Amino acid sequence: MRNLFNGLVFFLLLISSCKSQDTMIDKTVVKELDVDRYLGKWYEIARFDHSFERGLVGVSATYSYREDGKIKVVNAGFKETLQGERSEAIGKAKIPNKNVPSKLKVSFFWFFYGDYFVLDLDKDYQWAIVGSSTDKxxxxxxxxxxxxDDLYNDLLVRLNERGYDVSKLIKVEQSIE
Structure with missing residues (x-):
């Protein structure tokens, strides 16, 4: 738990101070996002490698409203195996510009916020691609x-067309339902 917390702090500091070096990446967000439909549980299918998630499997993110109108974010996963120790981080998200709800800011530590950009989204809200202002x-x-597999491959094609190096994606082990 402590490593996840430290990693999240590092992540937030890093993305709040970094700008993308690669201008060839298309970071355009979806034009419309119905936050109410987006709330709920999402499973992490693939991700770029980062210290704050390294070794985690069965990762999910659950979003719900808080009393103050912000969004509660609960990221959870298991260390190394699906039977491993559960790791959880609770944060908050906000939409700084109500005209662009697909560009959120997320914080797991104090007032340090990082980007959460909904880059692509299924019309039925069954899958999403999330990035940030940096291509990392x-x-x-x-x-x-x-x-x-055909959906996953389609999403890889979409990401490749945006300029992302899809070879850096790590598929996340998840339970089979």
Missing amino acids: YLWILSRTPQIK
Whole structure:
């Protein structure tokens, strides 16, 4: 738990101070995002490697409203195996510009916020691609712990067309439902 917390702090500091070196990456966000439909549980299908998630499997993110109108973020996973020690981080998200709800800011530590950009989204809110203002962070999320190979390959094509190096994606082990 402490390593996850330290990693999240590092992540937030890093992304709040970094700008992308690669201008060839298309970081355009979806034009419309219905936050109410986006809330709920998402499973991490693939991600770029980062110290704050290294070794975690069965990773999920659950979003819900807080009393103050911000979004509660609960990231959870298991160390090394699906039977490993559970690791959880609780944070908050906000939408700084209500005209662009697909560009959120997320914080797991104090007032340090990092980008959470919804780059692509299924019309039925069954999968999402999330990145940031830098090309160093990328996640493929799904409402289910598994997605079909043809969908995964389609998402890789979309990401490749945006300029992301999809060879850096790590598939996340998830339970089979």
